[in-house]
Amino acid sequence: VAWGESGWCVAVGTLRAVMWSAAGSGAGVAVQKVSGRRAARRAVVLAVALSGVLAGGCAPGDGREMSGANPSDTAGVLVRADSGGSGSVTTADADDGQVATATREGAPKVYSNRMSGQIGELADYDLSYPQVSESPADHAVNGALEAVVAKAYSTFRAAVLEEEGAGAGASTLRGTGKVLLVDDRLLSVVFDFTTEWNDAATAQQETSTLLVDLSTGREIAVADLFVADGPWLDKLATAARANLEAQLGADTLFTEGLAADASNFRHLAVAATGVVLRFDQYQVAPGVAGTPWVDLPWSSVAGLADPSGPIAHLVP
Structure with a gap:
């Protein structure tokens, strides 16, 4: 178990953001957010363990966010626990808008993951983000990419649930991660998130970037x-x-x-x-x-x- 500088608790070398399924199978990290309305929010990630591996490091969430089966490859699958959620893994290329530049010789393969679903009847979300395979540090790289999306999701979910008792209407979160550069050394990704709150006249937009050393999986400042x-x-x-x-x-x-x-x-x-x-x-x-x-x-x-x-x- 490792705690990153942002406070995210992840299982190094495992799928980071997959909850226990409704049937009680699967494992990974449950993401929960404790926050104020939508200004400066501080994230707390609560993790659950497979066979007790993570039991000493993090606490479980409430099981309402996401679930998924064991990944078929290093990219993994993110879906939600309640019915109607979806997760997918597809090869990303310049045509689908996920990769903004042609990959270079020696670069890892790039895949597109998608996390979508609803939070009760209050809100829905649809987030896509890149993942890689055939790099020297797939698990660390993919964990760093997943963490950006997990943070956006959990912040949104916390704000929605905070207003659940106030009778707030439906809100939506949309997000994408676009690869600007990938070669045999470096991965550069830009994330864009748009939140449409039921009670807001204009959409809230947020951006984030991530630079990763592909040889180690280390985030580059x-x-x-x-x-x-x-x-x-x-x-x-x-x-x-x-x-x-x-x-x-x-x-x-x-x-x-x-x-x-x-x-x-x-x-x-x-x-x-x-x-x-x-x-x-x-x-x-x-x-x-x-x-x-x-x-x-x-x-x-x-x-x-x-x-x-x-x-x-x-x-x-």
Whole structure:
């Protein structure tokens, strides 16, 4: 059992997010969220064990979220416990929108998993995300990918159940994870989630990025991409502001969300052509702008990438 920096409890080398089925078979991790309404929520993951392996590390959930049989491959299957849930594993390619760039020689295979269903009669969810096989660290990589979706699901579920007694109407959660780059060393994924609350006039949009070292399954921090103490934050801030001014107009931008601070550039991904920056809704512009996207060519970070770091082989 391992606890990640985000507080997620996972069984290393096992399917992370599969609940006990209604019949009492299957095993994995039950995901539960204890939260406030929809602002700054802190996640707690409660896990159940197969044959007592995880019994000392986590506690079981209430059995209402998801269930699934043992996976047919390393990707696994996520479905919900009550009737009507579904889970699937399909090969992902550029045609289905899951992979945004052609895979490179030596890269692992990429699959698409889907988790969908209802939370009682209150809400429904439909989430898809990539998984890999034939990498040196499939289980760790797939666990990191699953954890992003599990966090979004459990946050949504907790908010729905919190209002269950208040007679709130139906809400929906939709989400996808898109692979921007996969080669023999690195996997870069962008996640987008849209929540439509019954009592809200506009949709809530959220974004997240994940960089994974395919040789170890370790998540790569944004700072690890660049030369230590280099001016990479200043360069990113300047380039992002110029790009967003062209997209949205200078008078529209919220300058504090573009200050040269690491927290403003935590949603960073990489593609074959350069760096991709994502920003939270309301971070750099009014909510109608959603979660803005900025593409920067490698020339924008010339001389800033760590020559022995994770993206050194990509920078011309």
